[in-house]
Amino acid sequence: MHASAFDVRRSQSLYKPGTSVETYFGPLRRGACRISGRIRGRDKEAAMGIDNRIRQCEDSYMGTPSDIQRKRFTVEEFHRMCGVGIIAESEHVELVDGELVTMSPPGPDHVRCVVLLTMALTEAVRGRALVSVQNPFTMPPLNQFEPDIVVLDSNWAEKERTLPGQPDALLVIEVSDTSLRYDSGMRIPIYARCSVPEVWIFDVVRAQVLIHRDPGAAGYRHVIVASRTESISPLQLPEVRIELAKIFR
Numbered sequence: 001m002h003a004s005a006f007d008v009r010r011s012q013s014l015y016k017p018g019t020s021v022e023t024y025f026g027p028l029r030r031g032a033c034r035i036s037g038r039i040r041g042r043d044k045e046a047a048m049g050i051d052n053r054i055r056q057c058e059d060s061y062m063g064t065p066s067d068i069q070r071k072r073f074t075v076e077e078f079h080r081m082c083g084v085g086i087i088a089e090s091e092h093v094e095l096v097d098g099e100l101v102t103m104s105p106p107g108p109d110h111v112r113c114v115v116l117l118t119m120a121l122t123e124a125v126r127g128r129a130l131v132s133v134q135n136p137f138t139m140p141p142l143n144q145f146e147p148d149i150v151v152l153d154s155n156w157a158e159k160e161r162t163l164p165g166q167p168d169a170l171l172v173i174e175v176s177d178t179s180l181r182y183d184s185g186m187r188i189p190i191y192a193r194c195s196v197p198e199v200w201i202f203d204v205v206r207a208q209v210l211i212h213r214d215p216g217a218a219g220y221r222h223v224i225v226a227s228r229t230e231s232i233s234p235l236q237l238p239e240v241r242i243e244l245a246k247i248f249r
Contacts, residue, residue: 072098075140097190098142106177109204113175114148116247117202121151124240129154129170137172138165139194145187149173151234166194171234175202188212192219198235207248 073081078095081087092103106114114133122131130152138144144163151171152164172191176183183201191199192215199220201210207228212220213235226232228248231241 070099072142073100074098074142075138075144078144092146094146095142095144096186103146106175110148110175110177113202113204113247116249117149117173117175117242120242120246121149121240124242125151125237128237128240130157132164136163137169138163139190139196140165143190143194145190147172148175151237166196169196170198170236172196172199173202174199175204177204180205184210189219191215193217200232202247204248207244209244 073095075095078087078100082089087093087100092105094101094103118131118133125131132150132152134146134148135150136144137147137150150164150169150173152168153170156162156164156168174183174187180201180203188199188201192212195215197213197215199212201212203210209226209232211224211226211232212222213224214221226244228244231243233239233241
């Protein structure tokens with residue numbers, strides 16, 4: 001995954017000592033007002049929420065960016081923003097610890113790995129589990145990712161109008177080409193805190209897989225590195241085997 005935050009932190013890179021509140025927050029406020037004005041007739045509460053977020057940021061500003069208090073969104077608020085069009089369906093946006101993060105388009109090596117893995121897993125888990133590819137995956141209250149692949153308990157299909165989430169996951173897979181540091185440093189600790197039982201990171205640059213198991217508040221207690229010559233199996237689906245030589249061609 002590739003990511004770049006577009007919250008209040010983006011404004012900090014433009015900060016200069018002595019900048020006034022109006023200069024610092026003016027463009028952000030005016031843009032937010034345009035959005036809230038467009039949606040006010042459809043969802044007054046959501047529009048008021050946008051206004052209040054900007055006002056809270058302005059009130060917390062005392063002269064330096066470090067004094068700004070970042071306000072975090074919940075999964076419920078994120079869904080409402082998507083529902084009223086603040087975040088378009090065409091935008092690849094995730095909620096990461098309450099902050100909105102845009103995802104960059106994947107490169108060819110990333111796409112190839114995801115396609116080959118999807119083919120292999122779909123065949124291997126047929127009748128035992130479901131394979132979700134680059135779809136929303138919720139970890140309330142502050143996280144909603146779009147992992148490259150999630151292997152889901154087959155019972156999820158019986159739920160109505162419910163996005164896949166941590167209780168449904170047997171295995172989460174992330175594919176990394178240039179994003180290994182972000183996936184390992186940011187996403188893996190969140191998966192662990194949210195008790196996702198197992199996460200594989202496919203490092204397409206080094207042709208290896210980082211297998212994370214036994215989650216806890218401090219991270220995953222067991223991390224195994226598998227090379228391209230090995231076959232690997234999820235803990236909860238031990239009969240499923242993925243030959244890495246067929247993925248890292």
